[in-house]
Amino acid sequence: MRRWSTLHRVHNGPVSRRNGDALGYGPVMTSPVDPPSPPFYIFVCNVCGSDQVTREAWAAWDVATQAWILNTAFDFAYCHRCLGYAQLDRLLLTSPPPGLPSRTPAFPPAPG
8 A cells, every 4th residue: 555645635625715726726826916116227338338339230021910020130230429438237127117117917806
């Protein structure tokens, strides 16, 4: 006779609310939590600090969407303030950039 540990035991019947839902599918989830928003970055010229920078890239035409889709971004960067080649620094923003719509929760708050 083989003995299984409690971690491997399968519950065929109802489980208590303390350990899981009534159907035995695991812990009860009271309210979903929105995932944290992704960080926002800005690229700036390492000489003058301007964010008016661009990079050389290839774009491919997508027939289905009728739009140019970025295919590859190359290392060459240009600063439009210095009017020349630029090395870019990536900076982490401590707050979302202005002009973005505010994020609303995916789920309304739980009553109570």
